[in-house]
Amino acid sequence: MAAMRGWHRYSSIHRPSPAGMVLSYLLLGGWAIVVLFPLYWLAITSLKTPIQVNAGPFYIPFRDFQPTLESWRYIIVDLGADTFRPYLNTVVVGLTSTTITVLLGSMAAYGLVRMRYRVRLGAIACFIGALAVAVAERALGNDDIAFWMISQRMLPPVAAVIPIYILFQQLGLLDTWGALIIAYVAAHLPIVVWLMRDYFHSIPLELEESAAVDGASPYRVFRSIVLPLAVPGLVATFLFVLVFAWNEYLLALFLTSANAQTMPLTVAAQNATRGPQWWYMSVLIMIMIIPVIAMAIVLERFIARGLLVGAVKG
């Protein structure tokens, strides 16, 4: 039903002419091949024996080479717990940290969009990290807080890992889910704040104002009006942050060892002394992306739905 209505509304503008349609499909198909071919290569590599991989390029299973599930069997059955454990870690850490990040991040983003903050210069002592401060002698406003947050992403992780390692060592959290979750929340908060700011900006102020007039507290306005309207943005942001947390390598390398190790480490570990074990690596990458792809397929509808269009001008 919703799709039908959407179709009707968009019909006059977004339906291309026949020639435009052919051209669009050609371009889209071309990029789809660029995207899919490397993944196809990954999939067939996971079905090859080491000898087949090393003997040169074989393209089509059954015609060029006899596929085998040997690598899949080795990773899933023979290694069993050694694959399952990192997998569980990745799922738990990814979902937990992403949920917390999106929640805290959108709260901060909403605050930055709808409320006025004035950070007194006296407080700047705590904000030396705000590399942006040097510019100004004025009081700092919302934009400066936002920039300070994003500036946290500027230091390459390789330089920050040692202090972070020592910090978590002191907290006694090394090699636990907690360490990774906290580290990822801190690392990804700025991205959430920045992305959600734009989405909140585009929500019409009138809706919030009328709710406030009706006596709703800011928290209630946020929970019952702003968040539902920002669902497309929230979903897109959730997906990003999940992908980042799911795939993060360097922090995991330092903060975990046996217990809380995550999948990216398992993938990298396939580059053994005998050279990269392409076949195992391919299997691992495949089982890593399958759930994320499933999630993207499910959530895509939300990203696509132009909820705001109806709310603003409807």
Add this chain to the structure above:
Amino acid sequence: MKNSSLTMHSEASVRSVPLVLAWRRPLAARLDRHPGAVFILPAVLVILAFSIFPLLASLYVSLTRLSFAEGGVELKFVGLDNYLKLLVGIDRTHFLGVTPGLTVASAIVLAVIYAGLGFLLVRYIRGPALTAVGLVGRLLVALVAGAFAWLLVSTLLTTGRPGTLVVTIIYVTVDVAVQYLLALGLALLVVQRLPGRRFFRVVFLLPMMITPVGVAYLFRMLTDTSKGPLYPLWNHFGLSDVSWVTNPWGARLAVMIGDIWQWTPFIFIVLLAALESVPEELLEAGVVDGANRWQLFKSITFPAILPATTTVVLIRIIEAFKIVDLPNVLTNGGPGTATESLTLHAYTIWRALDIGGSAAVAYMLVFVVTFVGISYVNLFRRRVAAMA
């Protein structure tokens, strides 16, 4: 403060609020009075505790020589030595590159760039929006941009060779520009009402979902000239025995293609979400007024997605500066240091246990990104925000 919450408390009990809830009143009331703090403090505190501390600690480490003594580490303060080593000392060729004198052609290019910067400055000074802070800021930007221009010209357009700083700048510029154009084109195509568009939307997201280390290994497989899928192509040109890895620009190109492949989806999805929220009525009104497609895009669609554009480009610029997995796995930084990015530079020094030097490289990166970020926000993003 105490008083008022007490009054509220007593008022509440006059209105016969159930006793069980009464103890929660002061806290709830206090929260209600400071919604701003409640919204922003959790995020600020997490970042303060887990980002600021490492940031400051690294800054200090970059001023020291760190050695592993028995039962811990030993920090010896050396001042700016680590930085000087990069700018004028033994690591200069690694970091900045080899800079022989300018040739005639490169001097002309540089002169043109400087003339352009000068023109922009003069236009600003003559303009109506002149302020002291703005002028100082722009002078500073012009100065640093001029220095970067000199470095780029004198390592790339002469017989010299670029260091890790220049290589990283090349990566960021080319990657983000190409990613943005590709992503915008794809988003505009997918926003059309085409049957099967959902398929493309999901497919286009896929590269982003693979762990960067995995992408790096994947591209190592793909670019192998004797066992990779492009073998027939290499063979046709008689290149199957040569490795593109030995050619600096070939190797850089491979790294950039990998990065573009992986991160175009990021910009794509943000632009797509922005395009989806452009009010249809505006476009329809444009059509009624007789605007063609290009005019619609230029005066309605593009301004509407500009805020999202500037944000996503800033995020990509910052992330692109930290590129490390691809050059590390694909080329190991080689040939020589031709594909080495700043982060990889920091990582190699770090593996050699020069922790202080590594932190100094990382902080150089921070300085560059901060400069680029601040200039970008002030010269570009603020203007866009004012327009919207």
